[in-house]
Amino acid sequence: MLGLPKSTEFNKRLPKQKFYENLTITPALKKSFVDDIRMIYWRNKIAASTMNLAAGQIVTEIEVFEICLSTQTVNEAVLRQIDREIPYHILFLLEYASKYQAWIGYKEAITGSNAFKVNCYYHTDWLAEDELLLKAEGLNLDAVYESFVRQLAGDMLEDVEGVQETLQESVQRSERKAKLQKQIESLQAKIRKEKQLNRQMEMNAELKRIKNLLDKMDT
Template structure:
């Protein structure tokens, strides 16, 4: 599966109830698990103990979970809930109707410490025929393996400059997405605005934001 080494295979079924029973989960999210998720398998465990790779400072293990969904469209909150309950980094393989799609979150330790993690955002591949996805395990330690997996799954949306860390690439991508939202919002306001003076003000603001976007993209 995914071209991962055979020695990393785990293949254990995890009851989906594990992620919402006896936990502070909203009725709406419980319903999502029941209606959208069929089966969850823990397929692989990528770690220093299962591969000839050094442990990382931030990443100790990467679990590979296969999540069989009822429909290609699903609620991302499901992945966030699973990520919240598992104190390791997770690569999700979604499967549906003989197609598959890989998801991975940029997951880092929360400021509170302990074993808490937070996921700032998820990256994913397109849906492709089942068995088509393969990923390279590149890196001398688990931190590098994780960073390379995130970049492989994110593709062009997480392109980087030479020497840029994964954290820096993600931060720049988040800034880009925020600017895109502002541009779309301003363009809509300009289309609806009737007063010429106000429209000119909005156009000036839009021009500034577009310059910020050009500067951000120029660093790629």
């Protein structure tokens, strides 16, 4: 799947209780850990000490966690909880019925602490092990992390032609696009239900304005 060198292998089983025992979490989240997760393995540690890579300014290690699921649907809050408890960047490999998904969160450092905030997650479809191909590309850990995020995000973080964006800028643009798309879908639903012609015309004008904003973000 990843083609990582043997020097990165860790292969340590992590008790899932570690992520919810003695911590303040909701009963629903605890139930997701108990019911949806069978096992968690810490498969690899990607670091300057384990690969021929330079340290990053932001990323010091990338951990690869394999999570064996009891159900095909994962509660994203579970991944957020694990990300919250581990002060490094994490590439998740979810396994269910011999199929795999890769997930990664876009993490930003919280000023004045060692903690990170996960803004959003990107992931692949369910794939056979030999179909899920990710490459650790880059000369330092910042670049490798960015390559993982962009590989998993695909078209969502595709560069605008002629514009050089940082990863942060690409993620922010993607989030703005997603927000505008939700507004479009909400307005379209309201227009379908609206009986008054003048209100339909007002909402159609607003819909056109938002669609124009969305179109401009790709040019």
